Amino acid sequence: MSTGRSEKLQGNKGFTLSETLLVLLAWSVLILCLTPIHQSTYESVMETHVIEQFKEDVFLIQHLSMNNHAYHSLRFNADQGYYSIYDSLHRKTIVKTTLPEGWKIEMLTLPHVVYFNQQGTIRKAGTMRLSTLDVTYKITFPFGTSRMRIEEL
Template sequence: MKNNKSGFTLVELLIALFVLQLILVIGYYNAQKATDYSFTLWYEQFELDILYLQKHTMNTSTRYVLQFYPENNYYQIKPSPVRPAIIHRDLPPNWKVSVLTLGNPLSFAHTGQIRQPGTIKVETKDEIYFIYFPFGKGRSYYVKNQ
């Protein structure tokens, strides 16, 4: 009779499990970076829209506003709250924006200073970010909630 052994040794099994675990950890890490990256891209566009709003208000001396519509998940830049939008930006469908202390609509004085500084909260699928608009020349920054 021939002694035919089939199967894996314990060392081979441990090596296979280690490789599988390594692949899963790398995949999870990349998925986390992708979430942060999508918010970063959105925030860069949002900052450009804020800068456009500020510069347009300063150059034309017309009160342009950025109006959030949290229930419909978008924001618009308009010459006034009742006139048609010149810029319309949709947010990703699984995000939620809450205007906490920031004036809605957001606007600037003809000198470039924000009229009602404050905070908004952006909840993505995995993270929560707070965007702060301090007193001054209309710059904003965000903090990722830990």
């Protein structure tokens, strides 16, 4: 009886230590090679999301100025890296958006506080720069139109 059991144990061979280490090494190298690709993809998606969110926030303040009242403003805080939509009539912040770490806002000719009139047109036109870790965008708010232009530099 004991000989049958010992034959079964000898028939069930597992992986050797060297085979296991070789497979773990191959997986480690594969993961290390793919991680930078995922990081750059993540940064690209995040950059697109932040730019689209900024466009939506500008559209929101234009909409609020046209439909509710012209007391809404878009306020940029370049030192702390955020912008907000502020309601001066009710004295409260509606939306505050913080930019990702490493991004910078540089106000060129655009004032730090931007107002839109009841037609959705900016009161004082100007330009600003939004710099990511890799790319710089020039954002222009022109006279007489209700849209802004975003150019990659």
